[in-house]
Amino acid sequence: MAGRQERLTLADHPRESPQVATMPARVRLQRMLPSIASVALVVFVMLVLFGPIVLLAVLSFDKATIIALDWQGFTTQWYREMWANTNLRAAVLNSVVVAAIVTVISMVAGTMAAFAITRFRFHGRAAVAGLVGAPLVVPWLMIGVGAAIFFFHYNVPGLFPLSLLSVTAVQVACTFPLVTAVVAARLARFEGVQEEAAIDLGASRLQVLRHIILPQLTPALGAAAIFAFSWSFNNFEIDFFVGGYDQTFPVWVYSELRRAPNLPIINASSTLISFVQVLMVVVAWRLLRGQDDEDGSSVVDALP
């Protein structure tokens, strides 16, 4: 009995723990090398990705007006100056209003397309799915340039001047496919089984939508809305080419940087905007992960 137990333990750990303690230091180091390399790689990449943004945040509270290593003292002066800058305030407000409208329209159009593609089998379904997915892979520069020339050439500016309105319109076309992708990924995961069961039990179409589909879809819809808002807010190319004289936040930063830049104000506004974006992404993430899946695969599915 005792002998058997011993054999089992050994079989459970064929080549791991028992020997590790007795291994020479050099061999142990060799075993650990892959994990050290992994950690080093991850730390390096994250440092390169986020180090500069964290640095901006720190500098935005520094009294110095130029980039300097030595800390000149804590101040909130730049945030007060940022608030007093009417151009910046107008640009941020423009971006928020555009993003809000784009989000609402994208949610409706995107969800409609997602339902059509996942819940119906019809001729031309593949072509429609391809067309809806196309704006996700066509670079925004092409869409922006195309739209600008389109509006100019057909003298749309006469009746429909390049402005926030044209920005909103074109952004809807490049943003709602993202909603379709996120919502369709969710719809595909719960198929039609529960809906059929509800209908069997006598539920009306409205009841199915209210009690079966919506509860399962809400997290995906919330996350899709956040990502749509974020895409619209960040869409520099479309804003730049079809915005006319109206400035959004990315265009404001861009033109500030091309002129003599007022760095501390850019630091402060960038920090504030990035902070809000971090919060939004975390909320979107929790929504997508919220329900049944532990492995986060729905998040990966949902990525464009």
Add this chain to the structure above:
Amino acid sequence: MTAAAQPSKQRWKRMQRGMTPWWLLSAPLVILGVLFVAPLLTLFLIGFQHNSLLQVGGWTLDNFRTIFETQSYRHIAVTTAEIATATMLVQLAFGLPLAYVLAFKAGRWELPLILLLVLADELNPIVRIYAYRVVLGREGIINKALEAVGIVDPNHPISWLLFDNFAVVVVLSTSYITYTVIPIYASMKAIDHSLIEAATDLGAGWLRRAWKIILPLSAPGIFIAIILVYIPLYTEFATPTLVGGTGSYMLGQLNAELITETGDLGQGAALSALLLAASGVLAAVAYYLSRLNRLDT
């Protein structure tokens, strides 16, 4: 189909009948038709017409001829290809091992790290570009730090860090890393672990396992990453404008300049149309290769 399932199926079908997919697709298709397909078709249409400050109207091939024959344009195209390819290689060099670590080694850090990658993509691109200027500039943090340690003479800071190809490649690599890592990670995640265990049992070292099993099986993800990253790299314009120098002038900048500054819509449209057509061909090839590879395995 069993007899019991019959009525439910019929009832389900009847409910769907009133609501055809085309009714649901009406709004999305109108939006795409007017604001996506029409503008892209306009690019091809205007590309074949005179549409500059000098002359408007009349069909011509001049726009395309100018683009192909102008020496400086060819030079810009070569620079663009060099920067795009270098950026893609840098991203694969970091992205492949990173995807591997995420898929197989990260454990409980896996999801937080993916969240960070998603976050990197959702931060404002112009803000991110600006942040790298603060780090890389002649007056930037790296130079300041090296001066403080005494490695660099304050009168001669390292100047190639910013406003040169180096900065463009660094910033572009960070801009697209999410779309490089996530597809590769997803296809690595789908690899059957028993294959790797079998290879280990048969005595394959880590290099052999990576080369013979993990790399071929993650090829579909690599091709998707190429579609999502390599193609848009050719159309970058904000990054080279803000952190590039005269030597890193790219096609996207030329395109923007032709339209917003030169006012030659015809040439701008022709260049956009060419980029669009080229990216379509490249995307089709990469997609075909990814399918081919999936069938093989």
